[in-house]
Amino acid sequence: MGKNIVLIGLPGSGKSTVGQLLAEKLGRPFLDTDAMAEAREGRAISAIFAAEGEAYFRNLETACAKEAAAAEDTVIATGGGIVLRRENMDALGKTGAVYFLDRSPGEIASGVDVSGRPLLAGQREMIFRLHKERIALYRRYARAAFAGGTPEELAEAIALMFEMTE
Numbered sequence: 001m002g003k004n005i006v007l008i009g010l011p012g013s014g015k016s017t018v019g020q021l022l023a024e025k026l027g028r029p030f031l032d033t034d035a036m037a038e039a040r041e042g043r044a045i046s047a048i049f050a051a052e053g054e055a056y057f058r059n060l061e062t063a064c065a066k067e068a069a070a071a072e073d074t075v076i077a078t079g080g081g082i083v084l085r086r087e088n089m090d091a092l093g094k095t096g097a098v099y100f101l102d103r104s105p106g107e108i109a110s111g112v113d114v115s116g117r118p119l120l121a122g123q124r125e126m127i128f129r130l131h132k133e134r135i136a137l138y139r140r141y142a143r144a145a146f147a148g149g150t151p152e153e154l155a156e157a158i159a160l161m162f163e164m165t166e
Contacts, residue, residue, distance in 0.1 A: 003166055004074045004096030005158065008138055010131055011080035013103040014151055019077035021155035032077045036064040045079075058085065066091045080130065083137040093141060097166065099158050100142035105131040 005022060007015040016032050023030035034045055037060045041048050048057050062085055068076045069091040076096060082088045092098060105127040139145065144161055146154050 004069070004071060004076055004092075005162055006076045006078065006092045006096040006098045007101055007158075008078050008083055008098060008142060009080065009101035009103060010105065010108060010127060010134065010138075012108040012127065013080070013101040014154065015077040015080075015101055017151045018101060018154045018158070019075045021151055022158055023075035025155055025159055026075070029071065029074045030077070031068045031071060031074055033061060033064040033068055033082060034077075034079045036067065037061055037079075040064070061085075062088055068092070069095045071095075080134070083134060083141055089141045097162055098142050099161075100138045100145040101154065102138070102145040102147040104147075 005019075005026075005028075007019050007022075009015050016034075019032065020030050022028075037048070037057070038044055040060065040063075043051075045057065048060065058081065061079055061082060065078065065082060065085075065088040068074070068078075072095075076092065078088075078092070082092070089098070109125070109127045143165075146157055149157070
């Protein structure tokens with residue numbers, strides 16, 4: 001079974017962008033657990049949060065994490081809160097190498113459109129709180145952390161590390 005590459009990090013850290021570039025570079029399929037959740041529900045995550053609440057979304061996210069973990073040789077971008085449930089990370093870590101995109105909350109707050117992100121919408125300062133709450137989890141589950149650089153540079157660095165360690 002081929003090992004997956006799993007990207008974790010704060011909302012707006014670039015997981016989807018870097019993941020797509022990485023998948024393209026390595027000739028692998030790409031999955032995004034947030035996109036999977038939206039496809040299952042037929043609506044945006046912000047609409048799921050608004051109508052059903054965070055607990056409902058987290059259950060949906062767990063189902064998507066387990067489905068993504070069952071893939072082979074795939075690059076997987078996760079939602080920022082995927083680390084909140086150990087079962088998500090156990091599933092993803094069993095079949096994949098987990099890397100943390102460690103973008104600073106200040107950089108995210110100043111440069112990311114938060115309108116479609118339910119936990120951040122209208123509250124740029126929330127990213128600092130999420131960072132404080134989640135940073136230890138990101139570090140615990142990641143094989144390595146990557147900070148700074150363009151999405152292309154990050155994809156290149158992750159590809160090199162993955163190829164050297166697998």
